[in-house]
Amino acid sequence: MIEEKILPYICHVFVCTNDRHGERKSCADGDNPSVRSLLKEAVGERGWAGKVRVSQSGCLGLCMKGPNVLIYPQKIWFSSVTESDVPDIMKKIEPIITE
Numbered sequence: 001m002i003e004e005k006i007l008p009y010i011c012h013v014f015v016c017t018n019d020r021h022g023e024r025k026s027c028a029d030g031d032n033p034s035v036r037s038l039l040k041e042a043v044g045e046r047g048w049a050g051k052v053r054v055s056q057s058g059c060l061g062l063c064m065k066g067p068n069v070l071i072y073p074q075k076i077w078f079s080s081v082t083e084s085d086v087p088d089i090m091k092k093i094e095p096i097i098t099e
């Protein structure tokens with residue numbers, strides 16, 4: 001039987017790590033696998049682990065603009081993400097967590 005619950009997180013960060021192995025553009029062509037690790041580390045360092053969940057995702061549908069990172073339910077979409085963008089993504093999350 002299906003179970004329905006309320007999400008425990010204030011926001012959920014989805015990092016597309018879809019890899020098409022060069023057959024077509026995909027987010028794993030860029031930094032996203034390491035971006036995911038860096039975001040997880042940054043969330044842990046700030047003690048946000050119970051509030052912010054960082055998850056890898058499959059294709060989000062905007063591959064040509066990738067690597068892509070989404071923040072839900074705030075509907076924030078980052079494209080062309082690199083490792084150097086992680087601090088800016090964390091700055092975007094901070095006010096969401098402290099609201």
Ligand code: FES
Nearest residue numbers: 016027059060063
């Ligand atoms: S491969 Fe990442 S959005 Fe499609």
